[in-house]
Amino acid sequence: MSEVNFTIDGVPVRARRGQTIIQAAEDAGIYVPRLCFMKGVLPGGKCRVCTVLVNDRPQAACTQPAMEGMVVKNDTPELRGWRKSVLEMLFVEGNHFCMFCEKSGNCELQALGYRFGIDAPRFDFQFPQRVVDASHPDIILDRNRCILCGRCARTSRELDGREVVDFVGRGHKESLGVNGRRLADTGLRVTDRAVSACPVGALMPKRVGFAVPVGKRLYDARPIGSEIEDKRKGGA
Ligand code: SF4
DSSP: OOEEEEEETTEEEEEETTOBHHHHHHHTTOOOOOSSOOTTSOOOOOSOTTEEEETTEEEETTTSBOOTTOEEEOSOHHHHHHHHHHHHHHHHHTTOOGGGOTTTTTOHHHHHHHHTTOSSOSSOOOOOOOOEEOOSSSEEEEGGGOOOOOHHHHHHHHTSOOOOEEEESOGGGOEEEETTSSGGGSOOOTTSHHHHTOSSSSEEETTOTTSSOTTSSTTTSSOTTHHHHHHHHTOO
16 A cells, blocks of 8 residues: 555545655645754654644654554644744744844744744743854854754755764753864855755855845745645645
8 A cells, every 4th residue: 555544633634655744744735833844854853843643642743654544633732832832942042033133034933933922932041152153254153043953964964965064962062063163164065955954044144144125034924834734725
């Protein structure tokens, strides 16, 4: 059998064998919130924003394969609460100042904050001291905004064929390390897909931050995930 059938929030979904829940949901026009997941690279299962309930057990939708007959819950008050907590923790454990960030309006963390109605975090801000690497002529790495999703590292490895960045340290000391120590000493090019893989304003090309004016950016008009949900509605 090359197909499996299951439900998400009561909606029948047909998946190709081997597809994960998040992929099958997306094909069916159902948005499962995510941050570390990115189409085209292997899932990291890192951020846990895509947690769903599979037969009432929490699973990461980006790594869990679709199985025949399973019952998936994606949109419940409990899941919304968990996801909101994860997002709030991400906001307070880094230094995210959206109003000053050139990624504002194109940032997936910010857009999820709006989608989940986050106004003031419930947790204490950590205000960590983190190193900014501006050594590269064309790219900046601002670790203050890094949410350790790993999209850049996986993209660099899998799509660009390099090993420019990876994680160093463990637990709350984990951070993004640069092979060669400074970004300028790596072979990273501004055209590498790793640079555009960053969902927040941590890894960004220089001098293009305001090429698209505020008000015309990706998430300025519609919530993140709308483009996926449009498939189910038959277009916006
Ligand atoms: Fe994720 Fe961006 Fe940090 Fe890389 S630099 S781990 S893509 S947030």
